[in-house]
Structure formats: C-alpha cells, structure tokens
Amino acid sequence: MKTEDLIKQVAFIKEIDKLKYIQRKTKLFNSDRPENDAEHSWHLAMMAVVLAEHSIQAIDILKVVKMVLIHDIVEIDAGDVFIYDTTKNHHNTEEELIAAKRIFGLLPENQAKDFLALWEEFEAGETAEAKFAKTMDRFEPLLQNTSNNGGTWAEYDVPYQKVYDKKVAMKAGSETIWNYAENLINESVEKGILKK
Amino acid sequence: MKTEDLIKQVAFIKEIDKLKYIQRKTKLFNSDRPENDAEHSWHLAMMAVVLAEHSIQAIDILKVVKMVLIHDIVEIDAGDVFIYDTTKNHHNTEEELIAAKRIFGLLPENQAKDFLALWEEFEAGETAEAKFAKTMDRFEPLLQNTSNNGGTWAEYDVPYQKVYDKKVAMKAGSETIWNYAENLINESVEKGILKK
Numbered sequence: 001m002k003t004e005d006l007i008k009q010v011a012f013i014k015e016i017d018k019l020k021y022i023q024r025k026t027k028l029f030n031s032d033r034p035e036n037d038a039e040h041s042w043h044l045a046m047m048a049v050v051l052a053e054h055s056i057q058a059i060d061i062l063k064v065v066k067m068v069l070i071h072d073i074v075e076i077d078a079g080d081v082f083i084y085d086t087t088k089n090h091h092n093t094e095e096e097l098i099a100a101k102r103i104f105g106l107l108p109e110n111q112a113k114d115f116l117a118l119w120e121e122f123e124a125g126e127t128a129e130a131k132f133a134k135t136m137d138r139f140e141p142l143l144q145n146t147s148n149n150g151g152t153w154a155e156y157d158v159p160y161q162k163v164y165d166k167k168v169a170m171k172a173g174s175e176t177i178w179n180y181a182e183n184l185i186n187e188s189v190e191k192g193i194l195k196k
Numbered sequence: 197m198k199t200e201d202l203i204k205q206v207a208f209i210k211e212i213d214k215l216k217y218i219q220r221k222t223k224l225f226n227s228d229r230p231e232n233d234a235e236h237s238w239h240l241a242m243m244a245v246v247l248a249e250h251s252i253q254a255i256d257i258l259k260v261v262k263m264v265l266i267h268d269i270v271e272i273d274a275g276d277v278f279i280y281d282t283t284k285n286h287h288n289t290e291e292e293l294i295a296a297k298r299i300f301g302l303l304p305e306n307q308a309k310d311f312l313a314l315w316e317e318f319e320a321g322e323t324a325e326a327k328f329a330k331t332m333d334r335f336e337p338l339l340q341n342t343s344n345n346g347g348t349w350a351e352y353d354v355p356y357q358k359v360y361d362k363k364v365a366m367k368a369g370s371e372t373i374w375n376y377a378e379n380l381i382n383e384s385v386e387k388g389i390l391k392k
Contacts, residue, residue, distance in 0.1 A: 002250060002372045009246050010376070014339065016242060017225040020235045029213040039216045042238035045265055046212060050205050050303065054198060062258040069241055107246065143210065176198045180206070 331369025
C-alpha cells in the first residue's frame, strides 16, 4: 500500500519538474532575467514563513505554505497569464481546472482530493489562509518591479490605477504589509517609474 | 514594532533572491539544464509535503518544510559543494556558519535565532525532522540522475559504492523510500548507467 502510494507520488514529483520551465513576465530582483514558476513558488513559501506574524487573522502556516507551493502547478498545462493582461480571464478557467485534475490526479486518490481542494481554496481567496497566500503572491512582484526601475509596469505600460486596483486586495491578508506596499506604490509614482 | 520587523524581513526577502543564481551540478529531469538552489528547495518542499506519510518517525511537517526551504541559503555566500567532491568538507564549515549568521541575521533578532537553529538542526541531522529532510535532499538527485542516463554519476565518473554510501543515510528517514531508492540504484547498475 505504502509502495503503491510512493510509485504514484514519484510520478507526480517528476511531472511537477516542468514548473521550472514556465516563465513569468516578472524579472528577478535587480535583474532582467525572468523568474520561473518554481523559483516564484519557493520565494512565496519563504515569504509566508517569514511574514506570518503580519496576517490579520490567525492562520495555519503549513496550509499557507502548501498553497503557495502548489498554486501555479496548473500552469504546467495552462500556461502563465500576465496579471495585467485584460484579454484573459485569471480565475478558475476551465483549462486550469482540467490541468489541476490531471496533475494532482497523479497522486494517490485521497492526496489528489486534498491538493485539488487546497488549490480551489486558494483560487477562491475567501479563507484566512487563501487571503494571506494571495497577499504574498501580490507582494513579491511589487518588490521586484520597484527594484527593477518599474519592471513589468514600465515594460507593458501599466498605469498606477491598474496596479493599485490589483494590489489593494493585499489589505485583506495584512494591513501592515498593505501599508508598506501602498507606500512603495506612491514612491514609485514620485520616482516616475509608475505613471499616474 | 511590526513595521520595524517588516523592513528587516523585506531586506532578507530581497537578499535570498540570490539563491536563484546558485547552480547545482545536478540537472533537471530528462534535461541537461542545471538546477538552481531555489528550484531545488521548492522541489524538496513539495516532496516533503507529498511523502510525509513515509517518515519512520512522527514528524512536524511544517518544520521539515521550513528546513528544506532554507537549507541551501548559506550557499549564497559559501557556494554549492558537489556531494561527491572529496576535496571539500560538506558539513558545518566555518564559511557556511558565517554565511548563516550574516543572512539570517538580516531578520528580526528572534526570527534570526530561530532560522539559525533550524539550519543547524538540519545540518546535524539528528532529529526526526532533520533525518526526513535529508532523505528528501538525497532522493531528488537520485531521481534526476536516473532520468538523465546516469547524470552526474556518469559526468563525474562516480562509482556505485560511493553513491550507495551517500544514499544509505536515507534509511534513517524512511524505510519505504530507501527500499525504492535502493532498487533504483541496483537497476542503474543493471542498465549500465552506474558502474560497479
């Protein structure tokens, strides 16, 4: 039974290696090298561990870490969608759900169910853990873009209001982090790396 | 107080981005592209979550995940040492300890202490969590090398006995995973991708 589980788990472990090839639009800090989804997921997991004290609500940190570790795995099949791309739907696309079922479905049945539920909880963004996980997911590219002279904001001509409208959701996860982020956004306007 | 913490935490979050530039000798699955330490750490965290049921002893999964997320951060200053390089010491080098103190030292004081202690616990390899974390760290490159026609074993002419002697430590974390790994090693000899 344990060995049967392990064989399925190894198949999943091999499959998710593909996340290392999915390039994001956002670049590494002080860099023009695009970040890939595996690096991004590691960084969010570190951020969740380091920043947990700032969550508004009490959170199960392991649950948040699991969420950010797996949140982009669907992109192995469905690809990365740029957050400011207005031509595409970002949430719960049929394509992403099919991807989640295929990839998590490689795992033993109960584990597959748990991972699918965790990914859906993240996507829905309603629980304390999902809110904090999403705050991490919004915070990392903000830090990267401000370290990169505007980064993707400059590259894709994204104006202040669009950035603000996406980032303000961070407030639901952490007031402290949102206050810091809002200052960074305002400073970016003052520095001329984000257009108002 | 919270904002003071956050400023230090953000400095740490920016600093650890450098882990994405540290190349390992081991290549991605079915690939000749070297893996970097951030990708490796993400993969180990996923493996710890997925494979936890196979631990011999009861483990605190969050602790294991934290360990594997941070275990290579010292390499930002100290560099990656190839496991089969016999000219270098792999454990608790003075250089790594200095690196740990500098990098974790960017965090608020109590958090810095916790992270340093966690890294030292991993390095010592004596607790149930450290043993399981180390089993993950041994298992991933074994899966990669067998998917890569011998990978670094072939590239650096590493013989069966050396591989066996390094990998057998996995047994202390999980009998089930070790049995699977031992079979993979034996199969590799049969296939001629590992020399006896």
